[in-house]
Amino acid sequence: MDGSIYFNRITKGAKDLIKAEQSGKPMPASFDFANSQICAWCKQSIEPPKKPLRCSACKAPIYCSAKCAKRDWKTPAVPNAVTHKVLCTDNKRHMQRLPEVQAVLKSFPWGRLESDGTFSSEIARGRFDVLGGSGYGFWSHRGGPIPHQLHGDGAFQIDNVSHSAQFIQTMLRAFDHLDGSDLLKTRHLTDEEGWKLPRELIPFRDITQDARRPMLMTQFQGGVVDWDSWYRWRNLPKMSPAALLMDFPMSVYQMLVHCLEITHPNAGSEIKPVNLDIYFLGVEVELNFLPLYVYAQSPP
Ligand SMILES: [Zn+2]
Numbered sequence: 001m002d003g004s005i006y007f008n009r010i011t012k013g014a015k016d017l018i019k020a021e022q023s024g025k026p027m028p029a030s031f032d033f034a035n036s037q038i039c040a041w042c043k044q045s046i047e048p049p050k051k052p053l054r055c056s057a058c059k060a061p062i063y064c065s066a067k068c069a070k071r072d073w074k075t076p077a078v079p080n081a082v083t084h085k086v087l088c089t090d091n092k093r094h095m096q097r098l099p100e101v102q103a104v105l106k107s108f109p110w111g112r113l114e115s116d117g118t119f120s121s122e123i124a125r126g127r128f129d130v131l132g133g134s135g136y137g138f139w140s141h142r143g144g145p146i147p148h149q150l151h152g153d154g155a156f157q158i159d160n161v162s163h164s165a166q167f168i169q170t171m172l173r174a175f176d177h178l179d180g181s182d183l184l185k186t187r188h189l190t191d192e193e194g195w196k197l198p199r200e201l202i203p204f205r206d207i208t209q210d211a212r213r214p215m216l217m218t219q220f221q222g223g224v225v226d227w228d229s230w231y232r233w234r235n236l237p238k239m240s241p242a243a244l245l246m247d248f249p250m251s252v253y254q255m256l257v258h259c260l261e262i263t264h265p266n267a268g269s270e271i272k273p274v275n276l277d278i279y280f281l282g283v284e285v286e287l288n289f290l291p292l293y294v295y296a297q298s299p300p
């Protein structure tokens with residue numbers, strides 16, 4: 001499947017879904033995006049009536065055939081990736097938290113679960129027109145069933161003749177924009193330009209204006225402990241796709257604060273801020289970090 005066909009299909013699917021939801025009628029099965037899934041190994045789409053097979057141990061990846069499941073166990077689906085044998089135990093542990101994750105997703109108006117319990121982040125992003133691509137602000141990464149692009153260390157070797165490599169090759173033709181490239185420009189995007197969302201849904205980074213400045217996290221009643229409290233703290237409606245788009249940068253925050261304990265929310269104050277220098281290696285090929293970091297004063 002060509003990359004642009006894939007994205008057009010997602011965008012159209014999301015728009016049709018909104019229309020169907022607004023009609024108030026029961027959802028027809030044609031809106032079940034779980035019907036169209038992609039094999040974890042060969043990346044071919046599994047179309048009905050063919051049913052996807054699941055890893056019996058962790059129940060996480062899906063395959064078009066037993067042959068692909070077997071291959072994935074021993075051979076990485078794409079060069080430089082790991083085999084499913086390596087991932088399976090951890091996957092199993094993560095999959096035990098599935099009901100918890102589904103409950104979080106269902107608390108958002110855009111957190112639609114498919115009939116098989118999965119969640120399509122691409123359909124959700126398609127609802128807000130933030131699927132990525134050229135001119136998409138921070139969200140220059142188009143998403144899609146490839147984790148990275150043809151750049152940087154560990155980039156895919158496209159001379160590989162596997163189905164996966166061929167699929168990636170066709171997907172890459174549809175890419176015209178590097179993720180994170182906005183970080184390398186002299187003028188950074190404003191929040192409005194970067195988020196491409198209605199103002200009331202934007203978690204502003206520039207909080208120099210008093211009206212936008214959230215209370216210090218440490219003074220926020222009950223603390224910021226989950227997405228609910230995060231949304232209340234930032235004064236955002238749950239319709240905002242911030243959680244959907246910021247999962248990766250927020251994980252970086254969690255890692256710095258709770259795992260590596262490099263800093264903590266009580267580390268500074270408005271009068272005595274603490275600088276935190278973070279060096280991004282290869283930002284041009286990684287996810288965009290721009291939306292995470294706030295500046296308490298205008299940059300020089
Ligand atoms: Zn397959």
Ligand SMILES: [Zn+2]
Nearest residue numbers: 055057058088
């Ligand atoms: Zn498994």
